[in-house]
Amino acid sequence: MHRPTRFWFHPGILTLLTFCLPLQLHAEISQEERQSTYQQLETFANVLSILQENYVDDINARKAMEGAISGMLLSLDPHSSYLKPEDFKELQEETEGSFSGIGIEVTIEDGILTVVSPIEATPADKAGLKAKDMIIKIDGEPTQNMNPMDAIKKLRGAEGSKVILAIHRKGWEELKDFTLTRATIPLHSVKEAFLEPGLAYIRITNFQSQTTKEVQDALQKLQAQHPINGLILDLRNNPGGLLDQAVSITDIFLDGGLVVYTKGRVREQNMTFQAHSNGGKNLFPLVVLVNEGSASASEIVTGAIQDHKRGIIVGTKTFGKGSVQTIIPLPEGAGLRMTTARYYTPNGRSIQATGITPDVEVPAAGDEKTKKNGTSAALKEADLKNHIPNPDQNQETGQTPAPKKEQLPVLPIEPDATEKPAITPDSPESSADTSKIRLEKDNQLRSALNILKSLKIYSTADTTRPPVQEPVQAKE
Numbered sequence: 001m002h003r004p005t006r007f008w009f010h011p012g013i014l015t016l017l018t019f020c021l022p023l024q025l026h027a028e029i030s031q032e033e034r035q036s037t038y039q040q041l042e043t044f045a046n047v048l049s050i051l052q053e054n055y056v057d058d059i060n061a062r063k064a065m066e067g068a069i070s071g072m073l074l075s076l077d078p079h080s081s082y083l084k085p086e087d088f089k090e091l092q093e094e095t096e097g098s099f100s101g102i103g104i105e106v107t108i109e110d111g112i113l114t115v116v117s118p119i120e121a122t123p124a125d126k127a128g129l130k131a132k133d134m135i136i137k138i139d140g141e142p143t144q145n146m147n148p149m150d151a152i153k154k155l156r157g158a159e160g161s162k163v164i165l166a167i168h169r170k171g172w173e174e175l176k177d178f179t180l181t182r183a184t185i186p187l188h189s190v191k192e193a194f195l196e197p198g199l200a201y202i203r204i205t206n207f208q209s210q211t212t213k214e215v216q217d218a219l220q221k222l223q224a225q226h227p228i229n230g231l232i233l234d235l236r237n238n239p240g241g242l243l244d245q246a247v248s249i250t251d252i253f254l255d256g257g258l259v260v261y262t263k264g265r266v267r268e269q270n271m272t273f274q275a276h277s278n279g280g281k282n283l284f285p286l287v288v289l290v291n292e293g294s295a296s297a298s299e300i301v302t303g304a305i306q307d308h309k310r311g312i313i314v315g316t317k318t319f320g321k322g323s324v325q326t327i328i329p330l331p332e333g334a335g336l337r338m339t340t341a342r343y344y345t346p347n348g349r350s351i352q353a354t355g356i357t358p359d360v361e362v363p364a365a366g367d368e369k370t371k372k373n374g375t376s377a378a379l380k381e382a383d384l385k386n387h388i389p390n391p392d393q394n395q396e397t398g399q400t401p402a403p404k405k406e407q408l409p410v411l412p413i414e415p416d417a418t419e420k421p422a423i424t425p426d427s428p429e430s431s432a433d434t435s436k437i438r439l440e441k442d443n444q445l446r447s448a449l450n451i452l453k454s455l456k457i458y459s460t461a462d463t464t465r466p467p468v469q470e471p472v473q474a475k476e
Contacts, residue, residue, distance in 0.1 A: 044068070070147060077339050078107065078384040079325050085333030087149045101156040102163060102180045104129060105239055106148075107384060112136070113143040113151050116379050117237055117293050120205065123180045129167070131293075132379055136175055137166035157182045189241075190214035192222055195435045195449055198229035199456075204249070207241025207297040212248040219252075219282065230285040230452045232445070233301075236315060240296025243273075243324075250304045251275040253282055253311070257346060259304045262324055264341030269324070275304075285455035286311030287448045290358060292380060295319035302356050303345030312455065313358040314448045320381035322352030323388050339388060352390045353382040362447040 103122020118124040254275040
């Protein structure tokens with residue numbers, strides 16, 4: 001039985017959809033391919049032997065082999081990697097608890113450790129680190145071509161200890177040092193509130209093993225206070241997580257139908273995931289908030305909601321992480337993480353390297369000004385070197401056809417005259433604020449609330465629901 005597990009890079013690259021499988025999956029390889037592989041392995045062995053005999057210093061064969069394996073995997077795509085025993089053990093321990101660090105998600109871009117986004121309410125967030133900041137040094141040590149897991153180890157440490165990051169940001173002439181104090185980063189994933197009587201708000205920061213239960217508890221808590229007449233589900237800057245949690249959370253809001261399916265080279269990687277009948281529960285008007293930081297599991301939820309026309313997607317185009325990684329245990333406690341499949345939304349869309357386009361696009365305050373200046377604050381899957389292509393892209397234009405948008409009556413959205421920077425309601429600045437203050441500071445949330453009100457009026461005026469489009473069945 002396939003047992004899903006989460007792969008956290010906290011701090012690290014975006015949380016990915018992963019499976020932990022025994023070493024038994026394989027595809028047929030021709031005799032010619034095997035022969036070519038043996039020849040290349042012989043060349044590699046000869047090079048290693050020559051280095052061991054003639055290099056200026058003694059060669060650590062194990063370290064050299066691990067470096068070769070890591071380089072091979074990095075040449076394939078940004079999400080495949082070799083996990084040394086200590087890394088694999090740390091991964092397994094992390095899936096159920098918390099960690100001590102500074103709270104950023106990073107990736108390697110052009111050989112440089114680059115911030116994807118700071119995790120909200122963490123030392124990195126409070127210090128003002130931003131997406132696309134380049135971490136040039138960690139405690140004085142250059143990060144160029146540093147192994148991602150080695151970089152993560154340097155960023156982590158005991159609670160209360162300090163780490164100094166030398167940061168380069170576009171537009172800066174010199175590096176700036178940021179001194180951060182490490183803290184325990186808890187993996188709480190759900191927060192809830194009422195924005196107005198009957199109009200609820202739930203934010204999911206990532207998809208952990210208990211996230212579905214947390215969402216169900218949040219709904220019960222809200223419903224005990226007031227009947228829910230509409231809900232905003234906030235998935236902004238949610239890097240993803242467990243596949244089964246993405247499916248079960250989607251199941252809360254659907255009354256049956258396909259949620260997602262995967263297709264890989266190996267037959268065992270072709271899987272389908274269905275929602276179940278919920279007896280008509282939780283079918284209130286729904287708005288899903290997304291942005292460039294919404295990835296992987298977040299995009300599965302968003303794609304299913306959009307394809308089933310269950311709610312309105314609001315915000316900006318998502319990250320575009322549409323591949324599945326399998327983690328295979330190796331001898332001596334090591335692990336191999338490799339991309340084994342793409343996932344598809346119910347209507348057969350692959351969002352790999354393209355993302356999901358919202359039904360109503362609402363840039364965060366300040367984003368338009370950033371675009372006019374020719375810069376982009378967001379790092380997407382398509383920006384990563386060696387990213388896997390989208391199989392559905394038009395070969396001439398490189399674009400995937402956007403889904404048709406349903407036209408609904410929408411209340412006027414007040415302009416954000418002050419152009420305050422957008423924040424999410426669980427950031428340190430707003431955690432103690434009232435809903436009114438949250439709405440004043442977050443133009444995307446304000447827009448979502450206006451749209452939710454429109455949906456409520458629309459559903460009250462016409463009780464007939466738009467037909468659910470028949471989902472495309474996965475083909476092996």
